[in-house]
Amino acid sequence: MSRIDVDEARRLWLEASDDELRELAQGVRDRFHEPDRATYMVMRIINYTNICVAQCDYCAFYVLPNQEGGYVLSRDAVFAKIDDLLTVGGDLVAFNGGFNPKLPLDFYCDLFAAVRERYGDRVEFYALTIAEFLYLADRAGLSYADAAARLRDAGVHWVTGGGSEILTEDFRKRHAKFKYLVSDYFEAQRAIVESGMRTTATMVIGFDETLDERLEHLQRTRDFQDQCLADGHDGLFSFLCWTYKPYGTAFGGREIPAGEYWRHIALSRIFLDNVRHVRTSVLTLNEDAFRALEYGADDFDLPLEDEVTEKAGARIDLDLQRLLEVPRGLGYRVEYRRAERPAALTA
Numbered sequence: 465m466s467r468i469d470v471d472e473a474r475r476l477w478l479e480a481s482d483d484e485l486r487e488l489a490q491g492v493r494d495r496f497h498e499p500d501r502a503t504y505m506v507m508r509i510i511n512y513t514n515i516c517v518a519q520c521d522y523c524a525f526y527v528l529p530n531q532e533g534g535y536v537l538s539r540d541a542v543f544a545k546i547d548d549l550l551t552v553g554g555d556l557v558a559f560n561g562g563f564n565p566k567l568p569l570d571f572y573c574d575l576f577a578a579v580r581e582r583y584g585d586r587v588e589f590y591a592l593t594i595a596e597f598l599y600l601a602d603r604a605g606l607s608y609a610d611a612a613a614r615l616r617d618a619g620v621h622w623v624t625g626g627g628s629e630i631l632t633e634d635f636r637k638r639h640a641k642f643k644y645l646v647s648d649y650f651e652a653q654r655a656i657v658e659s660g661m662r663t664t665a666t667m668v669i670g671f672d673e674t675l676d677e678r679l680e681h682l683q684r685t686r687d688f689q690d691q692c693l694a695d696g697h698d699g700l701f702s703f704l705c706w707t708y709k710p711y712g713t714a715f716g717g718r719e720i721p722a723g724e725y726w727r728h729i730a731l732s733r734i735f736l737d738n739v740r741h742v743r744t745s746v747l748t749l750n751e752d753a754f755r756a757l758e759y760g761a762d763d764f765d766l767p768l769e770d771e772v773t774e775k776a777g778a779r780i781d782l783d784l785q786r787l788l789e790v791p792r793g794l795g796y797r798v799e800y801r802r803a804e805r806p807a808a809l810t811a
């Protein structure tokens with residue numbers, strides 16, 4: 465199948481049956497991966513601080529500065545969480561927290577350098593999301609290129625595309641007006657790529673976004689990746705989509721059905737024909753996430769912890785062996801995938 469445009473994607477979403485979408489998505493998946501193989505990682509998200517000034521209305525995690533209940537994890541607490549992850553066989557950490565005005569970029573560079581020094585390549589870590597990176601670079605008065613170089617020199621290999629939710633300016637105005645402009649998001653992500661670090665694409669569905677907003681998000685993501693590849697960069701390693709958890713948030717709402725998520729994964733797999741991995745979200749969908757492997761996904765995380773989504777209603781299942789039986793039961797050979805050091809940073 466050749467590349468589809470937004471009009472064709474809209475038509476597929478509105479008119480194609482589940483079987484048709486699944487078949488088309490499998491066709492694109494097969495270009496990159498063996499049909500019956502799925503890969504996974506065991507990871508934990510470490511939420512180093514819950515203090516945040518961004519005030520996104522879909523977030524149940526943050527407290528404002530000077531409100532009760534705010535915290536910043538000590539370095540020992542971070543190390544203890546990583547040690548715990550290693551004990552159960554995991555090797556990926558994702559650092560994610562609020563926009564805490566008391567923590568400058570130097571704080572993070574020191575933390576990440578300490579993690580790299582203590583664990584070397586035994587643990588890979590996603591240092592920040594693009595959203596946090598934007599906040600820290602702006603507060604430090606640094607260009608995105610200079611801020612990216614500071615992180616890379618501190619031992620960081622990955623800054624993920626998290627904090628994107630839905631990448632349209634309208635969505636940001638409705639729900640996260642203090643966060644960033646979409647144009648800034650991609651400019652920062654480009655600086656990450658050019659620094660030699662790697663990045664990923666993410667998306668969250670199930671707020672009040674329209675179909676056109678979902679399609680705009682996919683189009684901007686594909687355009688970004690096209691440009692990276694044309695300029696000789698690897699660009700986006702993967703695309704991960706998860707579902708909004710509405711409990712305890714100011715915005716509220718309801719969870720979308722798993723079937724809608726599976727269809728969206730299929731549409732994303734078909735549309736993002738230039739991104740190698742499409743990842744499904746066990747964090748927010750539990751066992752239901754694995755059916756997305758039949759709709760074009762090829763990879764997933766088994767998370768131990770994420771306070772951000774848990775505060776909004778996510779329920780994390782720590783019986784990893786039982787979870788792995790679900791994709792096996794669907795006919796997949798599941799294999800552990802170690803996080804890769806980016807080629808540009810290979811010693």
Ligand code: SF4
Pocket residue numbers: 516517518519520523524525526561562563595643
């Ligand atoms: S989603 Fe992130 S940036 Fe937005 S309020 Fe929550 S912690 Fe802050």
